[in-house]
Amino acid sequence: MLSAQTDYPPLFAEALARTQVQVDGAMERGFLVPTPVDMAGGYTHEVHKQNWKTLSGAGAIYRLTGDTTYAAIVRDGLLAYAEVYRDWPTHPTARSYATGKVFWQCLNDANWLVYVSEAYADVYDWLEPSVRSRINAELFRPMADFLSLENPQFFNRIHNHSTWGNAAVGMIGLVMDDEELVQRALYGIPATELPEDLRDDDSGKIMSETGRAGFLAQLDLSFSPDGYFTEGPYYLRYALSPFLLFGRMLADKRPELNNLAYRDSILGKAIDALLLQADPLGDFYPLNDSQKGMSLYAPEVVKTVDYGYYLYGQDPTLLSLAIEQGSVTLDAAGLAVATAVAAGKAQPFRPGSVAFTDGPDGQEGGVGILRAYGDGEERTGLVMKYSAQGMGHGHFDKLSYSLYDGTGEVIQDYGAARWVNIDQKGGGRYLPENQTWAKQTVAHNTLVVDRTSHYQGDIRIAENFHPDLYAWDGDGDSLQLVSAVATDAYPGRRLHRSQWLLTDSLFDHPLLIDLFRVTGDTAGVYELPTWYQGQLLAADFDYTTIDTLTAMGADHGYQHLLTEARGYPEAGTATVQWFGRGRFYTQTMITQPGDELLFVRPGANDPNFNLRRDPGFLLRREGPASTTFLAVLEAHGSYDPRVEVAERPFGSISGLHLIQDDSDYTALRFTHRDGAQWTLLLSNHDASPESIHELILDDTTYRWEGVHHLIKTNDASE
Amino acid sequence: MLSAQTDYPPLFAEALARTQVQVDGAMERGFLVPTPVDMAGGYTHEVHKQNWKTLSGAGAIYRLTGDTTYAAIVRDGLLAYAEVYRDWPTHPTARSYATGKVFWQCLNDANWLVYVSEAYADVYDWLEPSVRSRINAELFRPMADFLSLENPQFFNRIHNHSTWGNAAVGMIGLVMDDEELVQRALYGIPATELPEDLRDDDSGKIMSETGRAGFLAQLDLSFSPDGYFTEGPYYLRYALSPFLLFGRMLADKRPELNNLAYRDSILGKAIDALLLQADPLGDFYPLNDSQKGMSLYAPEVVKTVDYGYYLYGQDPTLLSLAIEQGSVTLDAAGLAVATAVAAGKAQPFRPGSVAFTDGPDGQEGGVGILRAYGDGEERTGLVMKYSAQGMGHGHFDKLSYSLYDGTGEVIQDYGAARWVNIDQKGGGRYLPENQTWAKQTVAHNTLVVDRTSHYQGDIRIAENFHPDLYAWDGDGDSLQLVSAVATDAYPGRRLHRSQWLLTDSLFDHPLLIDLFRVTGDTAGVYELPTWYQGQLLAADFDYTTIDTLTAMGADHGYQHLLTEARGYPEAGTATVQWFGRGRFYTQTMITQPGDELLFVRPGANDPNFNLRRDPGFLLRREGPASTTFLAVLEAHGSYDPRVEVAERPFGSISGLHLIQDDSDYTALRFTHRDGAQWTLLLSNHDASPESIHELILDDTTYRWEGVHHLIKTNDASE
Ligand SMILES: [Ca+2]
Ligand SMILES: [Ca+2]
Ligand SMILES: [Ca+2]
Ligand SMILES: [Mg+2]
Ligand SMILES: [Mg+2]
Ligand SMILES: [Mg+2]
Ligand SMILES: [Mg+2]
Known part of the structure; x- marks a missing residue:
């Protein structure tokens, strides 16, 4: 002792x-x-x-x-x-x-x-x-x-x-x-x-263009002005250590440099950016080349929390992260945290919605995170990625999203194909399947056109472009929106995705409303994946399983995919239901004549069993130059095998319609089986919060201010 | 209040x-x-x-x-x-x-x-x-x-x-x-x-033969004399409720019947039998038609614990189960438990090894559970099933086993193909795949001959037979054995499986040593499955993955299996390594010329996605009328994605040999890479604990008493 x-x-x-x-x-x-x-x-x-x-x-x-x-x-x-x-x-x-x-x-x-x-x-x-x-x-x-x-x-x-x-x-x-x-x-x-002209192993110039x-x-060039790191939180966590350690020592020994305040306190912003990019279980969003399971509660992140608290404003909600971490740094920062914890100052860590900009000037798209809180403060988090490519560790997944709730991953980002430091898996290095699968578009929850990855899966093209945020409503109230546009992922096609989290007491948990508009000049084959976590329960359309499984394609990730079943929904809507971790999920999608649902799983051309065999389904549509995908995802009910009672195993949405959809406006409507109806209006051409819009639907004139507007009617419970 | x-x-x-x-x-x-x-x-x-x-x-x-x-x-x-x-x-x-x-x-x-x-x-x-x-x-x-x-x-x-x-x-x-x-x-x-001659829906006579x-x-006919219930713990849990509730009321209102002591306190034995058939996480072993996840900590089991404590001897280790359950019955039993808990009388629940007999007279085989305790009192549990068929809910899995450690399932029993009370899955009833997959032999960790299930998968045949315990050493010390014989699963073939748990400080966790002898008169094709839980890391032999996946067979479960890869080990040994829940596992198997390793997964002919797609591998051997399989399974090291350090990712066993193997004796030997060597001797003809055996191997004469004997040599650490 x-x-x-x-x-x-x-x-x-x-x-x-x-x-x-x-x-x-x-x-x-x-x-x-x-x-x-x-x-x-x-x-x-x-x-x-x-x-x-x-x-x-x-x-x-x-x-x-x-x-x-x-x-x-x-x-x-x-x-x-x-x-x-x-x-x-x-x-x-x-x-x-x-x-x-x-x-x-x-x-x-x-x-x-x-x-x-x-x-x-x-x-x-x-x-x-x-x-x-x-x-x-x-x-x-x-x-x-x-x-x-x-x-x-x-x-x-x-x-x-x-x-x-x-x-x-x-x-x-x-x-x-x-x-x-x-x-x-x-x-x-x-x-x-x-x-002169010193070059690295990839023939890149050593000296930056600046x-x-x-x-x-x-400090100036590694982060966006918000502290976002283009490679994503997994690498931010790693990159942040030398910044924090040298930064703190500099602050002690060269206070006149005032490095902690440098670039509008960029280190404090980077700390926040890291802590805000984690799911309700504390796992960092596995954007780009991330190994899953890295966490707010990793030993490495102790100093991030402690320095964030000590150097940047003593935010008492960080103390509850420190308690969960169960450790502090052995310095003044850790002592301050431990002292404050002992004094009972900790408050719940309750991150809100946040849109990070990407690029050194904050001009290269970003990542939008919507968070909604439900019963028992359960958090639902939606992450939409419209950031720049993320350099060599970036994935070709423009406008992709992932969804998390209190049970963890609901709609997953695959992460990297790598087992860091595990010798049996390629010496712990990136596996070949990281390139051939994990980086490819189809491995993500975003649109694939003509079975080709965004930017043809070529980083040399991709690093010249980025999507842009179109609209953002992250105010934390019952309706929140993130909307972004990618014009370069496929030449001649404009991809515009808008996603809402809607909290309403008629639903157990926040709804995800997903609107994906693609406009172009030429016909295409569209496949929109949903990489759900869980066991498929049912679909409301006919599907046939396939007896002979072969790779779906030769490249762009399709060489790894097996089609396990092919579904033929009728025009109107299709639902897929699955069981996650103790909870039911129902996704309702609008469908058009000829649409197919492909139930898929990675597993082909995987000579060393490097891929996880997690399920997904692709909504497939052939033909139009322009088309729109619309889906609503409900989380509902529960089932505990210790009790064996299925609470609310079925979703509540009985109708989903695209009422209007053109370059000016999209109007969508869905109905609860008990009668309540929601009409959601979006301006596709003007995202200004001050603009006044007017739209006539079925003889009703709707007027509103700002980019989106929700009308709820026929609520029998009110 | x-x-x-x-x-x-x-x-x-x-x-x-x-x-x-x-x-x-x-x-x-x-x-x-x-x-x-x-x-x-x-x-x-x-x-x-x-x-x-x-x-x-x-x-x-x-x-x-x-x-x-x-x-x-x-x-x-x-x-x-x-x-x-x-x-x-x-x-x-x-x-x-x-x-x-x-x-x-x-x-x-x-x-x-x-x-x-x-x-x-x-x-x-x-x-x-x-x-x-x-x-x-x-x-x-x-x-x-x-x-x-x-x-x-x-x-x-x-x-x-x-x-x-x-x-x-x-x-x-x-x-x-x-x-x-x-x-x-x-x-x-x-x-x-x-x-007269009243019959039920299956045309069975209503009145029992007795x-x-x-x-x-x-009370006389539902349990074996040990309290074992032939359908397994999942059904025992359900069946026990009316026994306990009526039994307790009878004890109150008709004490003269003394029903609690009836049949040598059979109700107390049934309580113990239930509480002893759970893994270290508290989940009941999913023997026969069991839905996984039913647990010691289910609300239904509260009365089992409380009545067990109150009516049968106030075992203080049951109090720690009550604490974990977090509830008690609202009667004298619950009050006694709560009072004892409040008085700090709880002691750790530390179940030991136990062999249950099956059948009303205890003459129809049984289930042997070996348990070993390691660092931090972590429990490893091996369950070998040599019980009777278990009536309509029984599986065709004679001499099958499953293995559990502190992380949960290591080698799994598939359980039932049923989602109890989940409407989307066949109304919650048994699914067709319960019959076609879950009950079949290949779905279990036991030997399949000629791709045909035990007893041809026919309950009318199966219910006439049962395996028998051959030898048992469940004394809780460093070497424990369960050994059983099935002579009827395949006509003309004798199956004899012996499994040991060996605890030795040279290994992180207890070793499983698995010896499976089959003797017969005619050639056969043998396939021995290992249904591991986790991600395949590596194998030490060449294997080729398969590009076109089709069902392996037409019936006996093989219609559901896909062969994902085919491996060609050299004669000698083969290892398969996988990563479980934060821990590494290495299985070393002796192989003969021509042996194949088939990496398989259920998924074929599953039209409603009712099957879990969990991986397994089959060691396949063609030809001999009699043959022996020998494997050692090591659990070792750890990996936490929050830290990304792989501790001891490789197994330690560098050699495994069958030195002698005939109807009299089996002698096997394995070596630690640091030099220590274990020689394990088993009498195949005399399991009496008193018999003296003598065996000469490599000019050394071994003499021992009892069915088995272990010799450790060359331990550099001693
Ligand atoms: Ca370079
Ligand atoms: Ca809002
Ligand atoms: Ca022993
Ligand atoms: Mg990705
Ligand atoms: Mg608002
Ligand atoms: Mg079974
Ligand atoms: Mg002994």
Whole structure:
């Protein structure tokens, strides 16, 4: 037991005690500094990774308790590295565009240096000057130069790898008070000091078009003005660490730079952007190349919450995230959080609707998240993606959406085809199916035309374009709207999707109303997937299952799809019903003569069983140059196998109609089986909140202000 | 707030308060007694079902608080039924072999009468004698006669339906002190009073071969001497209710019958048998026709736990089940449980290994459950099924097994193809695929020969036979064994399966060692399925996925199976690795030249998407008349997507050999990659614990006592 421990609030004291257990355990096993030879997962990789944790833990314990045993652990560990570091060649694997020395890639060396810099800061004043000098000269300055001057292709890009490099060099520079390193970290290596026309492994120029590099350039260019990160929350979580760690140290040691307020407090916005991109279970939306299951409650996100609280306004709702995380950072931020938690200041984390812009100037589309709260504060969340391509980790899924409720995923985004760090699956790297399936349009809940992915699935085309937000009503009341347009995904076709969350006491949970208009000049074959989570219960149209299953196509993801059944709905509406996690779902879709419903599942051309065999269905329509899809999704009732009573297993919507649909207006109407009727009007040409619209339907004249308008009639319950 | 409420311990007070909320809510909505017209799920069905809950809740509240408002609710409700009951015809649906009056089947009428009898008992003394007389004469005696004399095909069988009928008639008889009804309930309707040769809907004779009927006959004939119920725990849970409810009332009102001690306390054994047939998450093993997810923690099982505690020995480990259930019965049993819980007497529920016998005399095979406890008291459970057929709800799965650990199902039993009470799935009834898939041998983890189910999948054959236990070592120590033989599943072939759970500190979790010997006179094609839960990671042999998927066969379940890949292991061993719920699994199997591994999944000929698409693999061997399968399954390591570190993703076993295998002995050996080696010896001809065996292997003579013997060598860690 640490003597000081009992003075700290519980969350902090427990985090400190856990750290001590880890450090003591590691020291008992022995602190080894083996010559690097292994890839990730291998022995030397894991030892050096453990070492950075041991050193940073020991530094924190010394700082918080004054127990010099732990300062000595840091000193001795660093001396052991100093003894050998300069003699190590670059890592023998030579598998990276920027091979490290301690690890197979500079990125991991930079991770090491970031965390070890913190440990060094903790003991710096305690060390004998001669020891400091030796460590500075024989370990840290060489390592910082290696990660920057010797690897400009790693250090000088606008890229999250470079952010790690900048942070590592900057943090050790701050600790050693080495202004040259600090300046290099902040502003990059001047182009004049680099070979001309330096290019990376993909032949891309190292220097960005702006001519800028370094930490401040990353702050300017990595995020949209809202803090959104174009690769999505999974990568934002990873990219944010060096920003936060270097940013906090800079704030301490160079307060005059005022980096926390830089770019209208962009770091605070990035923190918020991360925390707002998670479903009700805390899982980050698996946009683009995301492994599913990464979470608000991951250890890595502890500092995001704590720094968000401490550095940006003490929002008491963040404290409930900290409670769920069950840990805090071992610094002033974590102490502030733990103290506030102990004082009972936590309030429920209740994120609202939010539209993030994408692109450094916020001009490249974005992501709209509508959230509605129901009984027991259950949250339903709709995520519509109209962002830019997201660079190499982007998916071809313009105007795609996913839906979440208190049970988790309802309509899923597939995420990435990758098992991070699991050796049996391609060494943990992206699997071939990430390209051939996960990135393709049909793997998403958005329209595929002519079985070809958006932008032909070609990133070189895709990165020149982005959809745009058309209209947004995220005010949190009973009707909310996100609407966006993509004009470039298919040349000559305009895709316009509008999605509403409607909360009404006649329905158990918020309804999703989905309107997808495509206008073009030439005929097309349209397939609109719904990747539902659960077991198919029933459809209200005839379908026939297929006895011989083969791949649906040869490319654009269709080479992985099996058609399990083919349905022939009559013109009018079609419903598909499924059972999720204890809850029923019914999707009602308007259909036209000749429409088909294809029940599909990935599984073809999957030679290593890399794909999840999750079900979906495609509403297929052949022919028209322009057409509109309209669907309403209800979540209703419940079923618990412990009780075996099916509550409200059937949906309530008895009619769904597109009353008018042209370039000026769309009017849609649906009816509850008890008689209530909703008419929803949308202007397709003017999204201004101030414009006055007028539309005559069935001899009734509707006038309203703003882009959309809802009329409810015949409610017997009122 | 009830005045008396605060005097009760919390679990009891809360259960009482919840009941009051339910009764008050129901009375606010109004107590209606509509003329019955609907099937289950329909309006009148649900109203009458709610009424029994309202009446029994109100009776309990009156009994516990003395608040006569609630006694009046019971009185007025019963009078409302008495007013109309005799005028109701039998239910208009006429869909049952025993159509009810209140509900579509007598079974539900009997459910109603059981629970309402309790309510009536609660208020009996408070009622005016004239009111009692009226209710007795106009409601209960007619109802009791209807359920017995007028429906002997419902009342007089040895069947769980009849148990409900017996309990209903007996309980109301006890309340009204109507000895004629009590005698009828205890002993059935005398055969002399029934039409000769009365037959049920399946043309079975109503009277059992024993000539007995009634509650005591059910106690004698429904369970094995261990309390095992041949249809499995899912049905035991259901069947147990009338036994417990009538049994407890009998104990109160006719203590001289001493029914709780009847047949060596068979009711207490049945309670134990139910509570011991659940996995570490509390889910009952889905043997035979079971819907998955039914649980120790289902509301229905509250009385099983409470009566088990109160009537049979106050086992303090049952209290922790009660805590997890979060409720108690509103009677002396529940009060005893709640009081003991409040006094802190609860101890962990830690079931051990147990072998249940099947058949009324315990002579018809059984079910063996091995349990081993590891780190953090994590439980691994192996269930081997060598029971009798289990009547109409039985599956053709002799010597099948399933495996569970702290994460839930590891090797699954498919359960039933049925969605109880979910209208969209065949009205909630058994689906066609229950017969064509779920009951068939290949749907289970046991051997299929010549793609034909055991007993040709014919219950008329199957019910004449059963496997037998060969050897049992369930002593809870580091090596446990269950071994059974089936000689009749395939004529001319003897199937002998032996499974061990081995706990050793060199492995993260207990190993499953699975030895399956088949001996016969003619060549055969053998397929041994492993229905694992999770995502396939890798195999150590070449396999090719299949581009065109079609049904594997035409019948015996194979019409539902798709072969997704075909593997060609070399002779020696083959491993298959998968990822479950946060944990890795590696199965190592010995293989012979020509063996194939077929990776399969149900999905063919499933016209209504009734089947789950869970993966499995079949080890396929063609040719020999006799052959042996041997496999070892390791559970190891972990992976959490929030942390993305794969701990010990690879298994540790580097060699597996069958050293000797004949009708006298099997000797098998496996090796840990760090060098330790285990040699496991089994006598195939003498399972006596006292016999001395001697076997010479590689010049070493092994001598041991009892059926099996384990030798561990070369353990570097010792
Ligand atoms: Ca590049
Ligand atoms: Ca609104
Ligand atoms: Ca043993
Ligand atoms: Mg995606
Ligand atoms: Mg509004
Ligand atoms: Mg089964
Ligand atoms: Mg022993």
